[in-house]
Amino acid sequence: MDGRYIASVDQGTASSRCFVFDNGARIVSMAQQEHRQHFPRPGWVEHDPEEIWRHVLSVISVALQKAELSTGDLCALGIANQRETTVLWDRRTGAPVHNAINWQDTRTDRVCRELAREFGQDRFREKTGLPVTTYFSGPKVRWLLDHIPGLRERAENGEVLFGTMDSWLIWNMCGRHVTDVTNASRTLLMNIHTLEWDRDLLDVIGVPAAMLPEIRPSSEVYGETGSPLAGVPVASALGDQHAALVGQTCFEPGEAKCTFGTGSFLVLNTGPRPVVSNSGLLTTLAYKLDSTGAVYGLEGSIANTGALVQWFRDNIGLIGSAPEIETLALTVEDNGGCYFVPAFSGLFAPHWRSDARGVIAGLTSYINKGHLARAVLEATAWQTREVVDAMNADYGSNLSELKVDGGMTADNLLMQFLADVIGVPATRPIVSETVSLGAAYSAGLAVGFWPDIASLKHNWHKAAEWVPKMDPAERDRGYRKWKKAVSRAIDWLDDDDDD
Amino acid sequence: MPGRIQSIERAAAILRLLSGRTRRLAVAELAGELGLPKGTVYGILRTLQLVGFVEQDSESGKYQLGPALLHMGSSYLDGNELRTRALNWADGLAARSGESVRIGTLHENQVLIVHHVFRPDDSRQALEVGTLMPSHATALGKALLAHHLYIAAELAADALVSYTAATVTDVHSFRQELEMVAQRGWASELGELFQGSASIAAPIEDRRQVTVGAIGIAGPIERLCDNGRPRAELVNYVMEAARAVSRELGAIPW
Numbered sequence: 001m002d003g004r005y006i007a008s009v010d011q012g013t014a015s016s017r018c019f020v021f022d023n024g025a026r027i028v029s030m031a032q033q034e035h036r037q038h039f040p041r042p043g044w045v046e047h048d049p050e051e052i053w054r055h056v057l058s059v060i061s062v063a064l065q066k067a068e069l070s071t072g073d074l075c076a077l078g079i080a081n082q083r084e085t086t087v088l089w090d091r092r093t094g095a096p097v098h099n100a101i102n103w104q105d106t107r108t109d110r111v112c113r114e115l116a117r118e119f120g121q122d123r124f125r126e127k128t129g130l131p132v133t134t135y136f137s138g139p140k141v142r143w144l145l146d147h148i149p150g151l152r153e154r155a156e157n158g159e160v161l162f163g164t165m166d167s168w169l170i171w172n173m174c175g176r177h178v179t180d181v182t183n184a185s186r187t188l189l190m191n192i193h194t195l196e197w198d199r200d201l202l203d204v205i206g207v208p209a210a211m212l213p214e215i216r217p218s219s220e221v222y223g224e225t226g227s228p229l230a231g232v233p234v235a236s237a238l239g240d241q242h243a244a245l246v247g248q249t250c251f252e253p254g255e256a257k258c259t260f261g262t263g264s265f266l267v268l269n270t271g272p273r274p275v276v277s278n279s280g281l282l283t284t285l286a287y288k289l290d291s292t293g294a295v296y297g298l299e300g301s302i303a304n305t306g307a308l309v310q311w312f313r314d315n316i317g318l319i320g321s322a323p324e325i326e327t328l329a330l331t332v333e334d335n336g337g338c339y340f341v342p343a344f345s346g347l348f349a350p351h352w353r354s355d356a357r358g359v360i361a362g363l364t365s366y367i368n369k370g371h372l373a374r375a376v377l378e379a380t381a382w383q384t385r386e387v388v389d390a391m392n393a394d395y396g397s398n399l400s401e402l403k404v405d406g407g408m409t410a411d412n413l414l415m416q417f418l419a420d421v422i423g424v425p426a427t428r429p430i431v432s433e434t435v436s437l438g439a440a441y442s443a444g445l446a447v448g449f450w451p452d453i454a455s456l457k458h459n460w461h462k463a464a465e466w467v468p469k470m471d472p473a474e475r476d477r478g479y480r481k482w483k484k485a486v487s488r489a490i491d492w493l494d495d496d497d498d499d
Numbered sequence: 500m501p502g503r504i505q506s507i508e509r510a511a512a513i514l515r516l517l518s519g520r521t522r523r524l525a526v527a528e529l530a531g532e533l534g535l536p537k538g539t540v541y542g543i544l545r546t547l548q549l550v551g552f553v554e555q556d557s558e559s560g561k562y563q564l565g566p567a568l569l570h571m572g573s574s575y576l577d578g579n580e581l582r583t584r585a586l587n588w589a590d591g592l593a594a595r596s597g598e599s600v601r602i603g604t605l606h607e608n609q610v611l612i613v614h615h616v617f618r619p620d621d622s623r624q625a626l627e628v629g630t631l632m633p634s635h636a637t638a639l640g641k642a643l644l645a646h647h648l649y650i651a652a653e654l655a656a657d658a659l660v661s662y663t664a665a666t667v668t669d670v671h672s673f674r675q676e677l678e679m680v681a682q683r684g685w686a687s688e689l690g691e692l693f694q695g696s697a698s699i700a701a702p703i704e705d706r707r708q709v710t711v712g713a714i715g716i717a718g719p720i721e722r723l724c725d726n727g728r729p730r731a732e733l734v735n736y737v738m739e740a741a742r743a744v745s746r747e748l749g750a751i752p753w
Contacts, residue, residue: 410583461619
């Protein structure tokens with residue numbers, strides 16, 4: 001352990017970033033590069049895995065350069081990645097056999113409906129903690145095996161390998177075919193109780209075992225990087241939301257974080273045993289650090305939060321940049337009775353209704369653009385409230401605080417309103433790049449850069465706190481109206497609608 | 500396309516001269532610089548004065564840029580946008596310095612706090628976003644006023660309110676301090692608002708090199724100062740953070 005720094009790669013949906021952290025968990029350097037999004041057909045979303053690999057190499061080099069560091073200054077490298085996105089590649093040449101199928105891609109809709117019918121949603125939930133939806137990797141692998149001639153045979157012979165982005169990057173860095181347990185928990189192929197690939201699931205989805213990576217903890221040295229960044233131990237891999245939980249140091253059962261980005265993801269640490277959800281949440285692996293054993297979580301995924309603000313900016317044009325939504329919202333006192341349910345492609349947690357579409361409810365001639373801006377911001381807070389309610393019901397005790405991070409935490413009005421409607425304080429940590437920090441933490445633990453999780457807790461400092469101020473009666477009235485608005489968004493699609 | 504309008508060109512030339520180094524010029528000086536008759540220059544100045552783009556100093560009779568023009572320039576950047584763009588750097592400054600961080604903009608001659616990062620010691624603190632602070636008794640205010648001297652002039656017309664024995668209340672010394680702040684690129688305040696507290700701040704510039712805000716730290720004098728002077732290390736952190744945010748806003752093309 002010569003180096004004085006840890007680097008972490010956040011291979012995200014829109015871009016790849018590299019952060020370099022020092023021992024106090026302070027950001028020393030950062031580099032970012034966006035990659036192309038391919039939309040070959042409506043509902044299809046693909047990435048080029050080779051482009052992503054090139055960008056990952058490049059952001060690591062640039063981040064080191066910016067801080068005038070070399071690979072020798074790094075103690076380890078960690079990886080956090082966009083989850084569920086699926087890559088298949090040739091074991092011999094290392095070349096991808098197809099573009100990566102992105103998590104947002106809905107081409108497996110028909111396969112998923114068939115699987116739910118044949119095997120039953122309950123059995124999937126029981127074994128994996130997840131419902132069968134297009135979101136997860138297993139059906140994406142099945143689609144590729146079904147649609148590329150000769151591929152299934154090559155996969156059965158072990159000539160073609162499957163991996164999520166973590167596997168793809170580790171394969172290219174270290175030449176080993178592994179995945180971490182959090183990424184594996186998003187495939188519909190891993191049994192969440194045994195933490196192993198499940199024979200029944202592989203059979204029913206139709207994925208040959210020979211193509212699967214070995215499942216490893218989220219924090220251990222998988223190998224060392226080869227050229228051109230030779231000699232750095234690659235020491236962690238986690239799905240991005242799991243990394244954020246670690247970055248927020250939510251190591252105690254009952255601690256939760258919510259990352260507010262394009263969508264928002266609330267993850268609650270539920271301790272060493274999986275908690276089955278009756279309220280529309282996902283049961284998932286929180287993390288498995290070498291020292292901790294498997295820690296489980298409940299996840300509430302909200303499809304549309306920051307994306308609604310972007311839509312308001314790009315498609316409605318009342319604001320020039322996303323932060324201006326706050327300025328516009330502050331031109332009025334309240335939402336004027338207006339509610340915006342952004343069910344643009346259905347509703348995720350806790351409703352999981354793909355037949356829902358967006359509505360603006362409560363319109364009167366009184367409503368102006370300021371009220372609309374309020375309703376746009378408040379939609380994120382109300383959706384979070386619904387997920388918090390589901391968490392409290394499933395977990396059996398109430399959240400006492402919500403740790404928040406992500407780009408939308410810069411919106412002060414939203415964060416205050418969030419605290420008001422969830423009724424507990426929202427706290428933002430001093431490093432808001434929690435995904436990258438979580439990957440760095442896991443890598444640092446694996447190589448002894450940080451001694452234990454207690455030492456990580458010391459690095460967590462409150463950078464801001466929003467305390468509930470709203471009159472509870474007013475809050476309850478607002479929530480009642482929100483629920484009414486949601487009920488008006490549901491059941492919008494008819495059988496003969498195209499989507 | 501219509502031809503150029505000569506009087507607008509001349510008005511622009513006058514404004515450009517007034518925004519230059521001297522910042523305050525007499526009619527004769529302007530006429531000399533532009534090679535125009537004094538009567539012509541006077542006529543244009545009168546109109547610019549009516550719309551608030553220039554003002555006349557009552558003592559010297561010289562002309563300077565007016566508040567309307569300055570407000571147009573400084574309101575260019577939305578405070579919420581500034582907070583969003585500055586978030587990572589403000590966090591970094593708090594982590595490095597161990598002190599609370601604030602970002603301020605000028606609002607009706609006061610400092611409006613648009614962003615606040617808690618001191619990273621997990622003590623009880625309340626968010627101060629949206630509060631106003633006196634600009635002559637804070638480092639943030641001085642860093643801002645040093646680059647908006649005409650607002651400073653307006654402020655001096657009222658009495659500079661005294662908060663402690665150390666508050667600078669003399670107009671002349673205040674002007675001198677602002678000139679020094681403009682030269683060295685950072686401002687400090689030692690016990691001028693609250694006894695025993697100090698602050699250090701530096702200006703944030705946008706891509707037009709206009710000062711759109713200031714970022715700084717605040718804390719007890721004994722932590723921020725050595726022998727009655729702001730600690731060089733902390734001043735460096737503050738200036739680095741200000742530069743990083745300015746770069747984020749496009750002020751520095753690298």
